[in-house]
Amino acid sequence: MAAEAGVDLVSFPVSLPWPGPGKEIDWSGVDAQCRTVIEANPNALLLPRIGLGAPQWWREAHPDDVMVWDRGPQKHVDVDVASPVYLHDAAERLSALVEHLEAKFGQQIAGYHPCGQNTGEWFYQETWGPALNGYSAASRQAWRRWLKARYAGDERLQAAWNDPRARLEAAEVPSPAVRRSSPAGVLRDPASERALIDFAEFQQETMADCVCHFARAVRQATKGQKLVVFFYGYVFEFAAVHNGPSTxxxxxxxxxxxxxxxxxxxxxxxxxxxxxxxxxPAMTAAESVALAGKMWLYEDDTSTYLSTGTLPGSRERVLTVEESSAQLVRNTAQCALRNFGTWWMDLGATAWFEDRRMWAEMARLKVLDEPLLKTPVPFRPEVAAVIDESSMIRVAFGGEQVTRPGVYEVRRSLGRMGTAYGQYLLDDAAAERVDAKMHVLLTAWCLSPERRRQLLESTRGSLRIWCYAPGYQEPGHSNPEAMRELTGFRLPAVSPAKAWAEPSEAGKRLGMTSGFGVDHPVKPLFAAVDASPAETLATYPDGSAAVAIRQTADGWSLFVGPPGLTPELLRLAARKAGVHLFTDRDCNVCSSGPFLVLHASQDGPLTVNTGRTDAVVDLLSGNRLGNGPTIRLPMKRGETRVLRYLALKRE
Incomplete structure (x- = not known):
């Protein structure tokens, strides 16, 4: 069916031959897997998905190079990506496989997709579970090498860790009890918990270096002629991990x-x-991926009406082909506007997409794809959601009480506010690579003095939303004065009964109706104590200013202390920033160039402000809907509309 719709790129799993010592390599299984795809579609472009887990015989021969957790039993047994022995042997096997496939099927191979660790997506096994990894001999040795490269000598290590007993050659992985403690609250204290911050950074770099190591093996084996694809970078998604995002x-x-x-x-x-x-929404800082010259790709494993089982996403299973198509059109159209790639993934391998009516939607979307391929339009939304990696690795055990509503779930409000948004890394924003009218700075919590200066300079003139604890830390210590430097507010710590904000009279006048935050205390938590009543948009239960807005010489500054944001607060800010809102009520919106994608979050007529006087056409039906700047559309929850503006002919 995919081939009938003109879809020839096929992602499929292939086995990795990894024979024991003295045994011959058997390529017959791999060859058969490729031939099966080609027989189904002779025009197929193959993208083999290659699992890089080591076989049982290898793990038994290298017990020091197998992952060890602090508790068990575990669902999975896997190799430790910190092991140089594993990295060498797996890259050797991967290179041999790629060279074989190039020789046998090279003309039909588009690229290679090496996979490993949890569900093949290069995050540590058991990330979502209660156990902590890092206790293998390979991890301990790699940790000591990392520390030696970072600190060079014992004296520097002792000063950084504030521990006169610390030794590079004897450093142990922090104990499970210490890793599960959070004495300073949501964020690790850089003065007293530096060893934990270092270990978190070590684990990120180790996984990233593993990914890059295998990418290099594929690039060399293909002589740079094929695509190299990896799962990685779920910086928004892992904000919900209880053990901490860095896990x-x-x-x-x-x-x-x-x-x-x-x-x-x-x-x-x-x-x-x-x-x-x-x-x-995207799991990553997708627009930063594009700024780096790479493509972000959605694996669309939507649970269609044909899906079965209890796999991830199954709770969102729909009941009809029409509902399935509405979701698939929403997803694919958004990918087109954001310049993503996409493939449809039959996650259960039980024919989730075996209905020609769904594939007909893919074919209909050519009227969106083809103009964008002919004349590419960079995705440059007026709202930027910005995340900082160095701040996220400082989130302590249990810190998801802030990062779940403030990073993971905030994408719901961003998606419903009535205009498009992009997802970026903070270093791109600080380097003036993000041109937006409104910067939503979700985790600007740990910034050096130089990074603060860069960020303020690069975002000057835009409205800045400072979330939770802006500038609270520098790399080696906390700095409350830096918070005032960033936001223009004095932000001392407060201790209300819960980190919950209710709109003030000033907030209500500007359209706020709903409270938000979490229904329990959060440590640390901050309030804008010098905000005037007119500047205070919402308050904590103790009456202190939880949300405050101020016009500064550099532009509007909006401080939001409790975790999370609401669509109406974002719309309030967007109006102050001069951001164009397509809708004044909740609706999932994505736009770029002459195209607008709407996916209704509620029933009822939707008034759309296109911001232009051009004719508005339903792209998929071809029907003309009227002329801008305002049109009114009947919408049902879950309905998707793809619109295009056409310039009116002048007589």
Whole structure:
């Protein structure tokens, strides 16, 4: 069916022959897997998905190079990516496989997709579970090498860790008890918990270096002629991990983006807010991926009406082909506007997409794809959601009480605010690579003095939303004065009964109706004590200013202390920033150039402000809907409309 719709790129798993010592390599299984695809579609372009887990005989021969957790039993047994022996042997096997496939099927191979660790996506096994990894001999040895490269000598290590007993040659991985403690609250204290911050950074770099190592092996084996694809960089998604985001190993995205041997990074569509009437957000800082000259790709494993089982995303399973198509059109159209790639993934391998009516939607979307391929339009939304990797690795055990609503779930509000948004790394924003009218600075919590200066300079003139604890830390210590420097507010710590904000009279006048935050205390938590009543948009239960806005010489500054944001607060800010809002009520919106994608989050007529007087056409039906700047559309929750503006002919 895919071939009938003109879809020839096929991602499929192939086995990695890894024979024991003295045994011959048997390529017959791999060859058969490739031939099966080609027989189904002689025009297929192959993208083999190659699992790099070591076989049992190898793990038994190298017990020091197998992952060890602090508790068991575990669902999976896997190699430790910190092991130089594993990296060497797996790269050797990977290179041999690629060279064989190039010789046998090279003309039909588009690229290679090496996979490993949890679900093949290069985050540490058991990331979402209760156990902590890092206790193998290979990890301990790699940790000591990392520390030696970082500190060079014992004296520097002792000063950084504030521990006169610390020795490079005897350094142990922090104990499970210490890793599960959070004495300073949500964020690690850089003065007393530096060893934990270092270990978190070590685990990110180790995973990223593993990815880059295998990418280099593929690049060399293909002589640079084929695409190299990897899962990596889920910097928004792992904000919901209870053990802390750094447990994943995905917070060295910049390191991977700097790797010249990777062409495409990918992930599933987020497993949050992906259902009917929802936004289907990206797991990563996708626009930073594009700025680095790489493509982000959505693996669309939507649970269609034909899906079965209880796999991830199954709770969002729909009941009809029409509902399935509405989601698939939403996802694919958004990918087109954001310049993503996409493939449809039959996650259960049980014919989730075996309905020609769904594939007909893919064919219909050529009217969107082809103009964008002919005349590419960079995706440059007026709103930028910005995340900082170095701040995220400082989130302590249990810190998801802030990062779940403030990073993971905030994508729902961003998607519903009525205009498009992009997802960026903070270093891109600080380097003046992000041109936006409104910067939503989600995790600007640990910034050096130089980075603060760069960020303020690069975002001058835009509205800045400072979330939770802006500038609270520098790399080696906390600095409350830096918070005032960034935001223009004095932000001392406060201790209300819960980190919850209710709109003030000033907030209500500007359109705020709903409270937000979390229904329990959070440590640390900050309030804008010098905000005037007119500047205070919402307050904590103790009456202190939880949300405050001020016009400074550099532009509007909006401080938001409790974790999370609401669509109406974002719309309030967008109006102050001069951002164009397509809708004044909740609706999932994506736009770029002459195209606008709407996915209704509620029933009822939707008034759309196109911001231009051009004719508005339903791209998929060809029907003319009226002329801008304002049109009114009947919409049902979960309905998707793809619109295009056409300049009116002048007589």
């Amino acid at each position: 994943s190993g995905h917070y060295a995205l910049r390191r991977v983006l700097d790797c010249p041997d990777i062409d495409v990074l990918c992930s599933p569509i987020s497993y949050f807010d992906r259902g009917l009437g929802e936004s289907a």
